[in-house]
Amino acid sequence: MRTKEQYLEGLKKLRRNLYYNGSKIDRVSEPQMNALNVMCETFDATTDPELRDLCTATSHLSGNTINRFNHIHQNTDDLHKKQNMTRALCRKVGFCIQRCMGIDGTNAINAASFEADKVRPGETNYHQNFLKWLRCFQDNDLVGCCAQTDMKGERLKRPKEQADPDMYVHVVEKKSDGIVVRGCKLHISEASIADEILVIPTRALGPDEKDYAVAFALPADWEGIKQVVHVHPQRGREHFKRGFDIGYTDSYIILDDCFVPWDRVFLCGENDHGGMCALLFALFHRHSYSGCKPAVGDVYLGLAALAARHNGISRAPHVKEMFAEFIKTTELGYAAGFTASAMGKPEVYIPGLGPVPYGPGSCIPNSIYANVGRCLTGEAVYEEKEMLCNIAGGYPSTFPYEKDLLNPELKPLLDKYLKRNPNMPVEEQIKFWMFFADYTCSSLAGAMDYGSYHGGGSPIMEQIAITSQYDIKSREHLVNYLAGVEKLKPGTLTKF
Numbered sequence: 249m250r251t252k253e254q255y256l257e258g259l260k261k262l263r264r265n266l267y268y269n270g271s272k273i274d275r276v277s278e279p280q281m282n283a284l285n286v287m288c289e290t291f292d293a294t295t296d297p298e299l300r301d302l303c304t305a306t307s308h309l310s311g312n313t314i315n316r317f318n319h320i321h322q323n324t325d326d327l328h329k330k331q332n333m334t335r336a337l338c339r340k341v342g343f344c345i346q347r348c349m350g351i352d353g354t355n356a357i358n359a360a361s362f363e364a365d366k367v368r369p370g371e372t373n374y375h376q377n378f379l380k381w382l383r384c385f386q387d388n389d390l391v392g393c394c395a396q397t398d399m400k401g402e403r404l405k406r407p408k409e410q411a412d413p414d415m416y417v418h419v420v421e422k423k424s425d426g427i428v429v430r431g432c433k434l435h436i437s438e439a440s441i442a443d444e445i446l447v448i449p450t451r452a453l454g455p456d457e458k459d460y461a462v463a464f465a466l467p468a469d470w471e472g473i474k475q476v477v478h479v480h481p482q483r484g485r486e487h488f489k490r491g492f493d494i495g496y497t498d499s500y501i502i503l504d505d506c507f508v509p510w511d512r513v514f515l516c517g518e519n520d521h522g523g524m525c526a527l528l529f530a531l532f533h534r535h536s537y538s539g540c541k542p543a544v545g546d547v548y549l550g551l552a553a554l555a556a557r558h559n560g561i562s563r564a565p566h567v568k569e570m571f572a573e574f575i576k577t578t579e580l581g582y583a584a585g586f587t588a589s590a591m592g593k594p595e596v597y598i599p600g601l602g603p604v605p606y607g608p609g610s611c612i613p614n615s616i617y618a619n620v621g622r623c624l625t626g627e628a629v630y631e632e633k634e635m636l637c638n639i640a641g642g643y644p645s646t647f648p649y650e651k652d653l654l655n656p657e658l659k660p661l662l663d664k665y666l667k668r669n670p671n672m673p674v675e676e677q678i679k680f681w682m683f684f685a686d687y688t689c690s691s692l693a694g695a696m697d698y699g700s701y702h703g704g705g706s707p708i709m710e711q712i713a714i715t716s717q718y719d720i721k722s723r724e725h726l727v728n729y730l731a732g733v734e735k736l737k738p739g740t741l742t743k744f
């Protein structure tokens with residue numbers, strides 16, 4: 249496994265294809281430092297005695313100890329550990345740990361590439377290509393991101409129906425040595441600090457949309473890739489230092505007639521498995537949210553409890569009710585993910601068929617529980633922010649700037665007036681409210697909320713997954729039996 253220093257050295261060698269606010273930037277450069285700070289934690293964790301067991305795994309390919317973010321889940325214990333690793337690391341940095349797109353993308357492709365090879369037996373080599381790529385990815389402890397979301401153009405039209413066919417990434421040419429792809433993926437988290445980009449389809453695809461059923465991996469600086477980067481930093485601090493400085497980046501990834509060699513292609517034309525790959529990434533990623541969202545809930549509850557203490561309202565009944573709301577959302581989201589892990593199997597749900605074996609035996613979380621958990625916590629994002637705003641009052645939104653707090657002329661006055669709670673040192677109170685503002689009313693907080701709400705698919709996507717996969721019919725039978733309309737059917741009482 250690499251150290252964070254080796255990871256940063258690797259990034260420095262990559263071609264300059266990051267476009268940021270009018271100029272091209274290096275990967276290890278000032279705008280990206282906070283995002284790098286977060287990613288480096290995934291390397292440090294592998295030697296931290298408290299985190300080591302959660303954050304490492306044994307590769308099923310080499311038998312070597314690898315970073316868990318590069319692991320293919322072999323059993324339910326791996327799913328539990330991935331969820332707990334995510335919660336633990338997100339607690340450490342206070343928000344998203346960033347590397348989950350890689351683990352979720354690789355696990356989706358692992359299963360879909362295996363099944364896609366069955367479509368034209370002997371003609372394709374997708375799974376072997378993937379395993380060869382994965383071995384190198386694991387051995388070199390690379391960082392992966394996953395580029396799923398397409399530009400999508402007119403939302404109510406399918407890829408094939410778009411006025412511009414490039415609204416979804418697709419194959420424009422097949423050659424003897426590889427394929428040429430064109431399109432643009434957007435909002436791709438941490439692509440600007442990743443070593444490898446995994447590209448997969450966004451949605452279910454019809455037989456007339458085979459060119460859109462394409463999955464592959466490319467180095468993040470590959471010829472033909474341009475990244476237009478959006479950076480979400482925290483405001484810098486000189487005196488009132490934070491416990492951990494976070495920052496995030498998201499890229500538009502423009503694939504400008506980009507050549508992909510065959511040995512990096514994992515799907516090409518198998519529309520059913522392209523759709524399944526899309527669904528599986530979403531499923532694995534929603535399961536990851538059952539680790540990260542509870543950690544964010546942990547931070548929110550801490551913010552709420554401390555704000556109440558600073559404001560002297562901890563015992564107010566409406567505040568206690570809000571604490572209960574935070575705990576309910578956090579722990580129900582975690583419980584749903586835990587159950588999804590415990591019920592994990594090498595199976596996927598296919599409408600009309602129910603659960604069917606899928607992939608080479610790797611473990612897939614239960615879809616209903618992963619989706620209900622993600623839906624619950626995703627829909628709660630703005631309600632949680634409303635509660636924090638309620639408890640805080642207007643204070644965080646107009647809090648003085650650091651330099652004013654330190655201005656010798658203002659400092660004694662501001663120290664006097666900012667001392668809400670006479671029993672706490674004023675410096676502690678200042679640091680707390682500055683942190684509260686970072687989390688609730690900064691530009692970073694606004695972007696974080698969008699990610700928490702839409703990442704892994706907007707709540708409507710989880711609602712669709714839940715209602716299309718849940719056995720509603722058996723509930724009809726139950727009620728028909730209770731109403732005396734029909735006899736009790738076997739399984740109605742014991743199939744959950």
Ligand SMILES: Cc1cc2nc3c(=O)[nH]c(=O)nc-3n(C[C@H](O)[C@H](O)[C@H](O)COP(=O)(O)OP(=O)(O)OC[C@H]3O[C@@H](n4cnc5c(N)ncnc54)[C@H](O)[C@@H]3O)c2cc1C
Pocket residue numbers: 349393394395396397400403404405434435436437438498695698699700702703704705706708
């Ligand atoms: C901060 C952040 C980080 C992200 N990171 C990643 C990443 O690393 N990798 C990645 O692949 N993606 C990433 N995403 C993308 C995320 O998965 C998408 O934002 C999400 O799937 C919603 O897609 P969209 O943004 O295109 O919104 P849309 O799908 O356009 O949604 C907008 C509205 O249109 C509605 N709508 C859309 N289509 C239809 C339809 N056919 N019928 C009816 N209504 C419709 C939606 O329900 C919603 O109300 C990230 C997003 C954010 C905000």
